[in-house]
Amino acid sequence: QEMLTEIGEGEGQVNIVAWPGYIERGETDAAFDWVTSFEEATGCKVNVKTANTSDEMVALMNEGGFDLVTASGDASLRMIAGKRVQPVNISLIPSWDSVDDRLKEAPWHYVGGMHYGTPYMWGPNVLMYNTEAFPEAPTSWSVVFEETTLADGESNKGRVQAYDGPIHIADAANYLMFHKPELGITSPYELNQEQYDAALDLLRGQRELVSRYWHDAFIQIDDFKNEGMVASGSWPFQVNLLKADGVPVASVIPEEGATGWADTTMMHVDSENPNCSYMWMEHTLSSNLQSDLSVWFGANPSVPDACTDGRGMQTAEGCTTNGMDDFEKIKFWQTPVSSCESQGECVPYYRWVSDYIGVIGGR
Amino acid sequence: MHSDRAPLALKIAAAAGLAFMHLPILLIFVYAFTTEDKSYQWPPPGFTTKWIGVTWERPDVWEALVLSLKVAAISTAIALVLGTLCAAAVSRTRFFGREVVSLLVILPIALPGIITGISLRSAFHLADIPFSFWTIVLGHATFCVVVVYNNAVARFRRTSGSLIEASMDLGADGFQTFRYVILPNIATALLAGGMLAFALSFDEVIVTTFTAGQQQTLPIWMLEELVRPRERPVTNVVAMMVALVTLLPILGAYYLTRGTDTVAGQGK
Amino acid sequence: MTAAVRFSGVSRHYGDVRAVDDVDLSIAEGEFFAMLGPSGSGKTTCLRLIAGFEQPTAGEVSIFGESAHGVPPYRRHVNTVFQDYALFPHLNVIDNVSYGPMIAGTPKAERHRAAEEALEMVALPGYGSRKPSELSGGQRQRVALARALINRPRVLLLDEPLGALDLKLREQMQEELKALQRKLGITFVFVTHDQGEALSMADRVAVFNAGKIVQIGAPEDVYYRPEVPFVADFVGSSNVLPPHLVAKVTGQWRHGALRPEAVRLGDAGLGADGLHATVHSTAFLGAATRVSLDLEDLSMVALLPKGARIPQPGEQVHVSWAAEDLHMMEATE
Amino acid sequence: MTAAVRFSGVSRHYGDVRAVDDVDLSIAEGEFFAMLGPSGSGKTTCLRLIAGFEQPTAGEVSIFGESAHGVPPYRRHVNTVFQDYALFPHLNVIDNVSYGPMIAGTPKAERHRAAEEALEMVALPGYGSRKPSELSGGQRQRVALARALINRPRVLLLDEPLGALDLKLREQMQEELKALQRKLGITFVFVTHDQGEALSMADRVAVFNAGKIVQIGAPEDVYYRPEVPFVADFVGSSNVLPPHLVAKVTGQWRHGALRPEAVRLGDAGLGADGLHATVHSTAFLGAATRVSLDLEDLSMVALLPKGARIPQPGEQVHVSWAAEDLHMMEATE
């Protein structure tokens, strides 16, 4: 299909696959709404399907029927390779120039000289912790990887969580990169067999500590409320919601650094509503969305001006808190492939998938 | 008949079993009135009836409810027709495939719902059928057939074949016999089967997840709500209302099928 | 006059089972006809062939001279009183009885009047509003009868209608049925496995065995003049004497039938020409005493009237009978 | 000798229903005892009281002199042959029969040998591996009997065990049961509503009516010498003559019982002193002909032997009997 060369009349709707919390119309909290104004201005009704993992997003896009997806780096290349998404004509997006330069040609959406989407939002996978169990912020991811006695005198066993997605192997690799330099890991997404095995071993040890893996942001919130969880890799989103509910939690990026995500709004190759899609992409960059969403989700806008120009609630300090300046510390999610840059032969993603199921199953 | 009383151990076991089956349900009722809407604090800090009002005001509840009712009604109607036909065929004759037919009817409920769901979903996908009201109905009717079938087949078995012969003997042709003898005799069984089918469809979530696309039936709404709560007690209010409302068809089904052995099977 | 029902070479086989096997039969109009036979001998199947619930696999059934081939039950002017009555449980008595006229389109008032009359005929006036489940067995049977009779059938079929009733009620209903048949003049075809019932009610009896009719005749004929040992045994509970025994006594190589009440028992010493037997057991039956006897290769039963000397079990007795009481049958069978 | 079973003022009430009402009874060891009565008269309940499935609401049941109060069925040396046989459908014949020894802990080989013996006793050797569903009614009945007998009970209870059987089979089983009882010497208590069965098998008969025993005695006694009209009617199918009629003939103000075979019919012209009646109907029964008679306010039945002149329905006849055939009973009832 040819790229669009001009934007026509809106089709009346646009169907988006998004991470939970990414597209809010004021239903959860009336203050956070970046949909209504778009619908009023363009007449394009926004239909959202939330997906909890990157795999789910890929599956939904493969199934079809959607126009846009807020894909993380571990999904975007797969969809490009699978020809599920189409290149976008950035000349049709007037605000493109305002995008963070660090993201304009990021490898997870800029392939073969083509832009496959507009950057949406990025952020770290933070370490969330209960401030009662940790009167002082933990400095290392070790609290979720290794058995430790916490400040309240009890072991962390059974009181920590980990993400229920294969990409969590990268978190383990990231931890090893810092603590076992002899393995020679250069990127947590490019692991040779030996490095990979070491990461899995670390995760098998973690299995003993984790009573339930988190899969769904809201279930993790429940678990921190009702199950006595004290530490877990998490998203700023959950941290914010829990804080709002009065639960004593806080978050930190520990010394090892963190993995993170940088999401891109990508357009389905068979999109039935391309005009509305382009309008939405422009909206994501130009409206209050970048600013308010970065507050709501605790993430960083792809448009640096959104931190300061007062189009939404975000402020310069807020952006700093969210890690706007930590870009370099964050290892952004990408899909592990077998032919990798750093060491030629790496363990590919499909092995990550089945092995991580094995780890959770206790193998 | 048997006059001795139940042994104490049995009474205790039965009572404990029943309690086990009901306490969690009562809990829902309690939580429907709690003043605490964020966590599951126990015992609840206070009680209020405001959630009933809040529920009443929520349009998404109503939309889901209406969709569920429509789906259940139509699936039940289809299941009634198919189940009765099947039961009639199976009970009337001893043709070679009757075993196969009963197996076929039982299969959608004997195989895990997720399999039915995935099969239908991938079949819709292959056949390029977009999700709609009818795709939900298709899935529901498939597993509702068995409930109607079981009720109808039991009644057919008890309704002695000589009634039909008696009717024909007295001058009624096949259609008249159906109208005046068969239908009145199986009506209560069909009603009971229909009610159970309705309740089954109304509460179904697993198959529906796969055949609903973006539509929300009440159970799907609940799944979303329970996982991503906006106002937790609203979910409990809805659950309580649904439990109270399903009580009626269940009672109805019980009174309709009770003691029918003596009426329909006289002389045998 | 054409026969009310005629079977010409009629068979009804179910796979290997020959339920009815090459039966020829002709029932006259107005006759009270009984079909008698042991369980599984094909009586019910014959009745169902007349009613039209079954089709013959061979031969032809005709009703008043017209072939019934392919005619469904609802187009035959033949009605049935079912063994289990088959009253419609969802209808009350009056609606049960007026079911036939209802189907025929008779207006409600008229058919209810007719039903009341029919109920009166079976001595159940005023029972119209009851449900079948509220009736006793005998009452149900009479409702079933009224329901069949209201259609004025040309042939009425009854399948063991008295089977489920008590002895007392049964005797009473036997009389009532017989009186009714005389009054209405309808052809009755009646199935039973109780020989007493068949003998006491029927004008003619057909005795069935294994799907075939083994004898047809008036009750006295089949009782006193059985043509084959089966009939002698089944209908009259007679002692069937094998040809070699009959030959010994009479010189004829024939089967003999000897009714238990015709057997005389005497002192064991008596005459060397008769038969000798050992008393196996005795049973007091009220009006008579049954004595079971063991002969060399045969068991016999004697029925001794009140007042006769009852021998003890184990006793040796001399068995004799009046020559005219021994009924001769064909030896072949 | 202590009685095998003794009831002292035993009652069993269900709410308002007096199923068994103040019954006194004593069954001797080794006796063949029958309980006879119409449906619902309390026979089964009595049996269940002996077996221990029911507890009396008043009075006491004792078995061989020991009170059975509060003793559960499994601790009574009494076994039952159930009306529906109650064979265990999931066990084959040999396991059914050896169920009792199995419960008692007898090793498998031993109990199977015992079961084989018991099966031989009831003439079913080699049927051990069949399932109950593969047996005929009579065979099932015999398995049930073997199963009860293998335990060597001191009292064997039988609840209408022959009710479901054909006439032929029934007569045969009656003889077998009786022979068996003689051989084993076990006390048999037998429930039936068939008077012929009770009379032919029992040493003594208790006649039940509405929860009470109305007469106990030898078969000849209850048959020939009924003490109350109920027994005359139920046991002997006698004509019960009301006191005013008896008074007219004999001058005594008593009920009279007249057996149908004792009724003589004569020409209507005959003697003005007897009774006159109209013939209502006649029925050929084989061995005799039954004549139903209408008297002024009474129906009577006469049984005419073979050879007698059979009057036509509607005919006027003169009714008489030998004076000694009229059995007198208390007028009160």
Added chain:
Amino acid sequence: MSEHAIDPGRRGILPALSDLLWRNPRLVILLLLGPPALWLGIVYLGALFALLAQSFFSIDEFSGLIQYEFTLKTYRELFTPANFDIILRTVVMAASVTIAAAIVAFPIAYYAARYARGKWKALFYLGVMLPLWSSYLVKVYSWKLILAKEGILNWLFETLHLSWLLNAYLAIPVVGGNSLSVSATGTFLVFLYVWLPFMVLPIQASLERVPASMLEASGDLGATPGQTFRHVLLPLALPGVIAGSIFTFSLTLGDYIIPQIVGTSRRFIGQAVYAYQGTAGNIPLAAAFAVVPIVIMAIYLWAAKRMGAFDAL
């Protein structure tokens, strides 16, 4: 009295059709069976076979697109140790839930079938039906409330000063865990609870068909109530137990919601199928996984049929 003994036949399309059908009983069966056979045979079985057929395709690991070529690759994957664990775990769970359900359900069913009369019978019926038909999801969630560390059960144990008991139990490997709601025991309890009515009803139906005289006969032959239970009642109620177990077993095999809400994060077949189909888009592997419960249930149904359990459904 009518002229003819045989009616020439009424006019009109219905009577003619009725005659036709009467003469062709096979046609009647065909007409009766046609619609349900079409629906179930074509729609349902068709979909099922289409799914099974897909288990012989494979998925491109990187793009997640299905490659429509015959291969047994997915089946090789199915028996990797991780996946085999899932199958084993699910089957063990299904079996234990089934056995426990039979044990808990039996007294209820037995009491309802043998002793409950009139009002009580209705009460028992409602008592079983109400939980059966009240919302599945809400029941599952109410268990989350009960089992959570901050939940009712913990509160109860604490109030009774029995926390040590609970903690001792939770310390047991495999069945225990940090709290009941994240333990295998929790999953088991919820499964048991949710499927229990499906076990009670068939057992009750089969018990009601055991004639009282069977039990009396057993007592009469010297068996104590316990022996009667073991030797007579249990074997005769077995078809009902098996019929019930078809439900409990199959429902446990296929459920993906309960282990996700209450449990250890270790996957069950239902979750695997759901995940492969939905979140991973790996339809071929999902289909291959779906074959597992189908095969297990096929064997189960075959055995159940042989034991006559279908009549008790």
